[in-house]
Amino acid sequence: NIFKVPQAAPVAVFKLTQDFNNDQFPNKVNLGVGAYRTDEGQPWVLPVVKKVEKIIVHDDRLNHEYLPILGLPEFRSSASKIVLGDNSPAILENRVGAVQCLGGTGALKIGAEFLRRFYNGSNNTKTPIYVSAPTWENHNAVFSSAGFEDVRPYRYWDAEKRGLDLAGFLGDLESCPEHSVFVLHACAHNPTGTDPTQEQWKQIAEVMMRRKLFAFFDSAYQGFASGSLEKDAWAVRYFVSSGFEMFCAQSFSKNFGLYNERVGNLTVVARDADNLKRVLSQMEKVVRITWSNPPSQGARIVTITLTSPELFSEWQENVKTMANRVLLMRSQLKAKLQALGTPGTWDHITDQIGMFSFTGLNPKQVEYLVKEKHIYLMASGRINMCGLTTKNIDYVAESIHEAVTKVQ
């Protein structure tokens, strides 16, 4: 062999879907991977996206030329406006810039690579990167593959009370080394669905500002969480108005349903235009040796939508449709579990927000659901609410009831 290459373990969430696909059981349910499903259990291409794709196909002026390295300019600015607000003071002060990236992952990647080179000294790979406990599993890999040697958890999920461990979170903020980087979920925390309240965000921001910690927001669900773009961006906007220099990795995979087009944006808020310019010039160098320039299709779809008032409204409606279906499934699942008298409290199902719910089921109970009931969910007990439909919700509720009562 030239290469002594060991077999790598598959990424868990994709393996789960693979197992689901191979399962022959007629009533199987996939509550694994995070993609929206309709009440028929089908993927949903947003009506506004279909409309815009037709516009693109019929526009003879469009070609397939390279985008600039940092991406489509109108995409970058309109995407940043979505998260920061049209009238964000930072935008008006010309200190907001952005890099079009390949999905939220790509935005995190470029941000991480930049930070490793230029934050807290140069090439300071020892700067601690804090990710929530638990967090999206790829956060760790993004930062460690960017060269950071010290990726650590900050307390977040309180398994006992099934809610936010604010004291633990604030405690870690107070005790961590100065200049540590904190990866914050802007809304609809993945996997717990548990977000800080506005008051709690204020406390978090206060400590971070005082202790000179770097805020790196991950915004993958704006609009999708509550149905309101503004509400879901509250934390990010609060941090900006508090004076942070920060990054926000935005994904349009979920809120535009553009998963496989890889549409993301790294929004950069800097102290002033001059700092911004230098930061973007260095990010450009990182992009050039990673993917050279980003793919155009998805960015065009988003840009056309965001810059047309009617299409923008239509998009907001489509987003609300998705958010509302999730909210409905949450309230119905909770109601059914309560009606069944399933042991435990199930308020967290409706308290939590976004696509995911951290059910609180333990690994044995999860295994029971997967093996005995052909209901596929992550070992952590995370379920994708989008996998629930009016047709399968009874089966799922009954199965959870069984798992909780039979398996300890």
Added chain:
Amino acid sequence: MALLKSSKVIYCLGNISPSLGVLSTRNSSWWGGVQMGPPDPILGVTEAFKKDTNPKKMNLGVGAYRDDQGKPFVLSCVRKAEAIIAAKQLDKEYLPIGGLAEFSKACAQLALGPENEVLKSSRSVTVQTISGTGSLRIGANFLARFHPGPHDVYLPKPSWGNHTPIFRDAGMQLKAYRYYEPSTCGFDFKGALDDISKIPEQSIILLHACAHNPTGVDPRPEQWKEIADIVKKRNLLVFFDMAYQGFASGDIDRDAWAVRHFIENGHNIVLSQSFAKNMGLYGERVGGFTVVCKDAEEAKRVESQLKILIRPIYSNPPVNGARIAATILNTPELRSLWLEEVHGMANRIIKMREQLVAGLKKNGSSHNWQHVIDQIGMFCFTGLKPEQVERLTKEFSVYMTKDGRISMAGVTSGNVGYLADAIHAVTK
């Protein structure tokens, strides 16, 4: 003075002078110490070109094909494929990490030939990548992690400007072998063989499969055979970069000849492919990375590791371009149409080369411009010196990179005469 380099001292100084480094007060920035990145030399050319108001200006910088009106060219086979895809009303679910399977398969078949023993025995893995750059990046990361030999990558001198920073950032060391002979504007075959024969065993050698960028100088088949032999003797790992298959000679099999010969000759190569130029899918970012392995079992292990490398960069690749490419490659009428259109693009370039040389001769140039015709692909290494390049830009608004490289794609029947006049003016 050495003390000033310590970040602790800069931190303190930051209190006094915010621009000196690490954030200390609310009014200073984290980024005070970040320097302005140098402008990209190739894109810088286009920037300057855009600002020029001369109606006769020519952009011979960046390598994107232009038709004879100087316009970007969307291939008909691409438009047809897009229509077919649109009618299918497909969903937008995530692709697998390794990309669209029917694309990766067709991509490998295009490079290796569908009857290739490597494909029949499933002893290779091909992943969809973010065009050629993304492919090189994944390849570099893979080698950095798994290559058991020296982490030295030997590039031809010169090579595409982005090769070096990509491999360097992945943690590899860059070295070079002689390639371009300035005195002939041709291939330094002797120098190449000489240098390659001295490369330490198990090092990595990067070869441009066809249409060498930036010189346009390719080895002839007999020369490739000798290179393959000596590379084998040195037990080097071969990394082929094929960004112009079909675009060089107009014939996809001819352009892949070197790649296929090396495989036949027993080299288990790694290969980067791009569909930016040959399908005109530049901004869709369509590419592939292939590892030819010992057997199917090794290929599976390698595939699993490539996924681990891809996931923390962008999770999974964009579908649009790959779907277009797969539709073209897998639909017989579209594939035929594509081959015709690729042939057409290559032919236009060849014609422009001939017309440029004819124009120079007509102007009475005393220089030997044969290399313009001998070189192949999008680029031509004119042999012009930096001062001459500067004059071309300043006096004639002809924009090109300082190394004297011109993109023939930017030459049209409408402006080739002007170009011949301009080059003659600065070289007579």
